[in-house]
Amino acid sequence: MRIRSGLSYPIEFAPIHLEPSFPVLGGGPLHQHADHPINYLELHEELEIGYCHAGSGIFIVAGKVMPFMEGSISVINAAEPHCARSTPGTDSYWSWINLDPVRLLGPSTDAVLLDPSPLAGPNFINVLDGDRAKPVQPLVRRLISELTDHRPDYQSAVKALTWLIMIELKRLAPKDQPATIPHANFLRVAPALNYLASHHAEPLRVSKLAALCCLSEPHFRRLFAQAVGKSPQAYWLNLRLQSACSLLRSTTFSILDISQQAGFDTLSGFNRAFQKSFRMSPREWRRLN
Numbered sequence: 597m598r599i600r601s602g603l604s605y606p607i608e609f610a611p612i613h614l615e616p617s618f619p620v621l622g623g624g625p626l627h628q629h630a631d632h633p634i635n636y637l638e639l640h641e642e643l644e645i646g647y648c649h650a651g652s653g654i655f656i657v658a659g660k661v662m663p664f665m666e667g668s669i670s671v672i673n674a675a676e677p678h679c680a681r682s683t684p685g686t687d688s689y690w691s692w693i694n695l696d697p698v699r700l701l702g703p704s705t706d707a708v709l710l711d712p713s714p715l716a717g718p719n720f721i722n723v724l725d726g727d728r729a730k731p732v733q734p735l736v737r738r739l740i741s742e743l744t745d746h747r748p749d750y751q752s753a754v755k756a757l758t759w760l761i762m763i764e765l766k767r768l769a770p771k772d773q774p775a776t777i778p779h780a781n782f783l784r785v786a787p788a789l790n791y792l793a794s795h796h797a798e799p800l801r802v803s804k805l806a807a808l809c810c811l812s813e814p815h816f817r818r819l820f821a822q823a824v825g826k827s828p829q830a831y832w833l834n835l836r837l838q839s840a841c842s843l844l845r846s847t848t849f850s851i852l853d854i855s856q857q858a859g860f861d862t863l864s865g866f867n868r869a870f871q872k873s874f875r876m877s878p879r880e881w882r883r884l885n
Contacts, residue, residue: 606825607677609786610640611793612694619700620754622693623743629653629680629688636825637677642694643712645761646670646680647736651688655680655723658716662723664688669724669732671765675716691740697762701755710762719770731764785809785820788828796835797859802828836860837873844882851878 614621619642626649634656648668655662655670657678664670664680672678682688697710714720724732739757742750788805805828806816820828840858843849849857855866855878870878 606636607639608636608824609789610638612640612642614696618751619696623740626689627692629682629690631682631684631686634679634681637679639677641674642696644672645693645736647691647740649689651682651686653680653682653688657722664723665725667729669729669736671715671722673712673716697758700758709766714769715765732761735761785823792832792835796832800829800832833869837870844878845885
């Protein structure tokens with residue numbers, strides 16, 4: 597079922613780093629997805645395949661709203677901003693796989709088959725369930741298993757499964773729609789977003805970001821706000837805080853060390869920014885997460 601959405605959400609670029617020699621990321625523990633309201637949509641450069649192990653909810657993909665349930669498979673390429681929300685009062689549990697089929701399988705006479713760009717657009721239903729999901733479900737489950745268990749020759753198995761999955765997905769793609777293109781404003785400021793993703797701990801220079809995008813600074817500020825829903829300064833601060841959250845959750849570093857690694861000049865400045873954004877101190881956030 598597909599429902600048009602007239603809602604407009606800001607878009608955030610989510611950088612995902614794939615190893616050049618084996619450009620696939622996935623497997624491991626299930627991702628617990630809460631019922632938080634959708635406040636923004638995410639955009640990334642890689643094909644994303646998701647598998648819902650349990651739960652239900654909705655996916656917003658560009659201008660489409662689609663339900664998901666246990667056994668649903670999501671297929672999102674670089675052209676479509678997206679986000680999911682579990683049914684209110686519940687959690688859903690997912691496996692996510694990000695990959696670049698063209699680079700993974702190397703030069704091929706079937707390069708058109710591996711191109712994920714047709715897996716998007718107003719007529720493509722990104723969430724597969726029921727009969728549409730049946731040909732793909734066992735392949736995706738096996739792919740998750742190979743990426744999780746790392747059994748002998750798992751990389752060869754992953755490549756073979758990727759071939760089969762792309763064949764099945766291409767059979768589901770509409771044949772009569774034009775190729776989709778990524779969000780125009782996002783493309784204009786993508787060089788700045790890529791730079792910020794790896795340099796957010798450094799001082800912010802909006803003039804440099806504008807130059808990376810070959811734009812004047814006032815024009816850059818306007819396009820940036822239209823693309824991601826916030827100013828360069830606010831986006832930069834959010835990246836720093838998200839980096840700090842990752843360190844708080846996954847390390848035993850002191851709050852001072854984390855504030856410095858995230859790029860904050862003073863501990864008091866970090867504490868103020870964190871409190872304003874999360875309504876609690878970094879120490880409290882760490883205890884709860």
